[in-house]
Amino acid sequence: MTTTSMDRRSLLEGALLLLGVTATAGFSPDAFAKAAASPKPSLPAGDFALLSAVADTIIPRTDTPGAVDARVPAKFDALLVNWAAPKRRTELTGALATIDRLAREKTGQGFVALTPEQRKELLVAHDVAALKPVPRTDKLTGMQAMMAGPAVADPGYAKLKELIVVLYYYSEEALTTELTYEHSPGDWTPSIKVTPETRATGGLGMF
Amino acid sequence: MFDAIVVGSGMSGGMSAKELCERGLKVLVIERGRKLVHGESYTDNLQPWEVPNAGMVPEEDLARHYKIQGHSFIQGATQQYWVKDDEHPYVTPEDKPFDWIRGYHLGGRSIMWGRQSYRLSAQDFEANAKDGHGSDWPIRYDDLAPWYSHVEKFIGVAGSKEGLPQLPDGDFLPAFALNDGELQFKAAIEKAFPGRKVIPGRTANLSQAQPHHEELGRMTCQARSLCDRGCTYGAYHSSLSSSLPAADRTGNLTIVTDAIVHSLVHDPKTGKVSGVRVIDSNTKAGKTYEAKVVFLNASTIGTAQILLNSKSAAMPRGLANGSDMVGRNLMDHLFALSVAGLLPNGPKDSFYHGRRPTGLYIPRFRNVTEPGEGFLRGYGYQGGVSRMSWRAGIGQPGIGAELKARTRKLGPWFTYISGFGEMLPNPENRVTLSTSKVDQWGIPLVEVNCAHGPNEQKMAKQILDDGKAMIQAAGGFVVSTATEPGTPGLGIHEMGTACMGKDPKTSVLNKFNQAHEVPNLFITDGAAMASSGCQNPSLTYMALSARAAHHAVEFLREGKI
Numbered sequence: 001m002t003t004t005s006m007d008r009r010s011l012l013e014g015a016l017l018l019l020g021v022t023a024t025a026g027f028s029p030d031a032f033a034k035a036a037a038s039p040k041p042s043l044p045a046g047d048f049a050l051l052s053a054v055a056d057t058i059i060p061r062t063d064t065p066g067a068v069d070a071r072v073p074a075k076f077d078a079l080l081v082n083w084a085a086p087k088r089r090t091e092l093t094g095a096l097a098t099i100d101r102l103a104r105e106k107t108g109q110g111f112v113a114l115t116p117e118q119r120k121e122l123l124v125a126h127d128v129a130a131l132k133p134v135p136r137t138d139k140l141t142g143m144q145a146m147m148a149g150p151a152v153a154d155p156g157y158a159k160l161k162e163l164i165v166v167l168y169y170y171s172e173e174a175l176t177t178e179l180t181y182e183h184s185p186g187d188w189t190p191s192i193k194v195t196p197e198t199r200a201t202g203g204l205g206m207f
Numbered sequence: 208m209f210d211a212i213v214v215g216s217g218m219s220g221g222m223s224a225k226e227l228c229e230r231g232l233k234v235l236v237i238e239r240g241r242k243l244v245h246g247e248s249y250t251d252n253l254q255p256w257e258v259p260n261a262g263m264v265p266e267e268d269l270a271r272h273y274k275i276q277g278h279s280f281i282q283g284a285t286q287q288y289w290v291k292d293d294e295h296p297y298v299t300p301e302d303k304p305f306d307w308i309r310g311y312h313l314g315g316r317s318i319m320w321g322r323q324s325y326r327l328s329a330q331d332f333e334a335n336a337k338d339g340h341g342s343d344w345p346i347r348y349d350d351l352a353p354w355y356s357h358v359e360k361f362i363g364v365a366g367s368k369e370g371l372p373q374l375p376d377g378d379f380l381p382a383f384a385l386n387d388g389e390l391q392f393k394a395a396i397e398k399a400f401p402g403r404k405v406i407p408g409r410t411a412n413l414s415q416a417q418p419h420h421e422e423l424g425r426m427t428c429q430a431r432s433l434c435d436r437g438c439t440y441g442a443y444h445s446s447l448s449s450s451l452p453a454a455d456r457t458g459n460l461t462i463v464t465d466a467i468v469h470s471l472v473h474d475p476k477t478g479k480v481s482g483v484r485v486i487d488s489n490t491k492a493g494k495t496y497e498a499k500v501v502f503l504n505a506s507t508i509g510t511a512q513i514l515l516n517s518k519s520a521a522m523p524r525g526l527a528n529g530s531d532m533v534g535r536n537l538m539d540h541l542f543a544l545s546v547a548g549l550l551p552n553g554p555k556d557s558f559y560h561g562r563r564p565t566g567l568y569i570p571r572f573r574n575v576t577e578p579g580e581g582f583l584r585g586y587g588y589q590g591g592v593s594r595m596s597w598r599a600g601i602g603q604p605g606i607g608a609e610l611k612a613r614t615r616k617l618g619p620w621f622t623y624i625s626g627f628g629e630m631l632p633n634p635e636n637r638v639t640l641s642t643s644k645v646d647q648w649g650i651p652l653v654e655v656n657c658a659h660g661p662n663e664q665k666m667a668k669q670i671l672d673d674g675k676a677m678i679q680a681a682g683g684f685v686v687s688t689a690t691e692p693g694t695p696g697l698g699i700h701e702m703g704t705a706c707m708g709k710d711p712k713t714s715v716l717n718k719f720n721q722a723h724e725v726p727n728l729f730i731t732d733g734a735a736m737a738s739s740g741c742q743n744p745s746l747t748y749m750a751l752s753a754r755a756a757h758h759a760v761e762f763l764r765e766g767k768i
Contacts, residue, residue: 059606060611083265124606127604127605162601183431184431187560188414189559192557200596205562
């Protein structure tokens with residue numbers, strides 16, 4: 001098994017590079033291309049830029065960091081190398097290609113070349129269509145039956161989105177700004193009052 | 208020669224070793240897996256963003272190495288603890304799958320356990336005698352009660368005293384209290400179903416470390432709920448954090464790892480076992496260790512394998528197997544019978560802080576305070592009520608700033624409860640040895656032939672029906688439910704393959720966990736269980752181990768063995 005280099009310094013350098021390119025919501029095609037330069041991803045540059053644009057559209061920078069700030073594209077790329085089996089990799093890159101194809105069919109341009117507003121408009125529609133529940137064709141039993149969500153129209157897109165979202169919310173950026181996370185809470189307090197500042201807690205666990 | 212050899216270093220082996228060492232015996236612990244070091248070998252200090260592959264096991268690894276273990280709780284941060292199925296194969300009939308979930312390393316599955324710790328009750332020890340299934344236990348609750356206390360004090364069990372006959376109280380540390388959602392759930396259930404109780408899950412985590420825990424380097428639980436990675440604080444009991452260090456400080460402990468037990472050596476002249484044959488897992492070199500007494504704690508199926516592979520002219524069916532009960536009566540708890548629901552009326556202004564290492568428990572009520580609906584024995588539920596995870600919305604449509612805003616919000620109250628049901632002892636559910644296949648060390652493969660019977664099937668349906676009814680009684684609506692129990696074995700509570708009993712013709716072990724036919728052989732892992740109850744069994748294994756060690760040392764000193 002190989003491990004794509006993703007040391008802490010390169011993560012920060014990549015994030016800073018992007019932060020220097022644009023300070024408004026949504027990144028430019030150039031920014032996605034530059035971000036792909038270091039560390040070199042396994043995906044071809046064009047595909048990595050597409051991945052970055054999709055991730056940025058699903059989790060944009062707002063008053064908190066977005067997916068690109070949190071280096072989700074690079075982490076996703078590492079998953080393709082270190083985690084995904086060939087079938088999964090094909091499924092995920094296929095889901096990306098579908099989004100690009102939809103963009104070309106609708107606008108005549110690839111997804112990356114669209115404005116952030118156009119990207120969002122297109123992906124909102126695709127998101128709804130792709131996640132539409134459909135009857136299950138596989139038979140699940142026991143805990144699997146309970147844990148599995150409904151089958152959806154486009155499982156490849158569902159997995160693509162899930163991984164982008166999970167990688168973002170596991171990031172230090174998200175766990176210090178969007179959610180709350182204490183690695184060592186210190187004690188269990190069974191009841192605290194909810195305030196307007198209370199945010200959901202994050203982490204790898206189910207609950 | 209050692210005074211005692213303990214085969215296996217997991218939950219029961221660690222306790223056997225501690226108790227024997229503390230009584231002055233020179234003890235050798237033999238572990239088939241690799242050495243792990245408390246603290247050093249754990250991954251509990253990895254932050255979420257530091258865990259490789261977002262906590263997922265690489266898919267090709269899962270397909271190649273973890274076809275069975277992948278059905279259980281394996282994840283990226285704990286991958287090192289789970290056996291590779293392809294390296295440690297076993298056989299099942301095609302129509303009777305059995306998921307043998309294992310961890311081969313020093314400390315065994317005590318590193319990986321769920322820590323739920325419940326006593327069996329008087330009713331459980333009488334069950335076989337009353338309904339005729341299985342071997343009548345040769346002990347009753349009162350015989351084991353002091354040993355439960357002994358073990359609870361040592362390991363540290365957080366729990367609440369409830370005064371329930373079907374779930375005896377123990378010597379507890381303070382309970383991890385129910386949260387407000389759970390208190391509301393409890394009030395609704397106990398009002399709608401008098402006789403049912405909702406209590407804090409009893410867990411072997413130090414809610415408040417005591418001086419004798421701190422002497423071993425153990426500390427109070429930090430509410431991280433990262434227990435499955437191993438706990439550097441030693442806040443949950445495991446062989447690595449607790450029992451083996453206690454054994455080691457006596458100066459009487461020797462540990463050998465990477466040594467797979469092939470068989471026990473039986474001396475027909477004395478009728479005793481004289482030693483343990485092992486194979487080095489790396490070099491495959493053989494060696495025999497000798498001792499005056501042997502404790503088998505190789506886990507339920509592993510112990511049966513060793514006994515069956517220890518054939519001799521005097522014992523052609525395997526060691527201590529004159530009854531033909533070795534390998535039979537394999538049980539596991541009905542598992543994965545879970546129901547989940549949303550509680551829209553949950554306390555809106557309440558949350559909690561910390562990640563508690565346990566949840567709620569609903570003790571058995573069927574065939575206790577309410578009749579069984581056409582089935583014998585009963586079940587309890589484990590579960591919890593919590594705010595729904597940020598993950599809940601992942602599969603829902605929504606992207607962009609709206610998705611972020613949605614995810615940031617505290618989720619609604621959500622509950623899941625999962626039944627653990629008692630499986631009847633059935634001699635046809637059994638472990639045998641393959642006559643044609645061996646593993647890479649030349650040891651015959653285990654063949655497991657086990658299935659749920661009519662009683663289990665009726666019980667499984669009722670578990671789901673009762674679970675749904677309780678969620679609805681709490682004002683919730685069910686959003687997800689299992690449809691049938693998980694594959695046998697998946698409960699990771701396998702038991703029964705060398706059962707205790709009064710009659711040597713129908714059981715393997717006597718009331719001291721001593722083999723009827725081999726006086727210096729003691730078996731105190733799950734194999735010894737004559738019935739399973741519905742409670743998580745590790746506490747009982749440890750209590751039996753401590754009790755048996757006490758008697759074994761007495762017998763040695765009296766020259767009886």
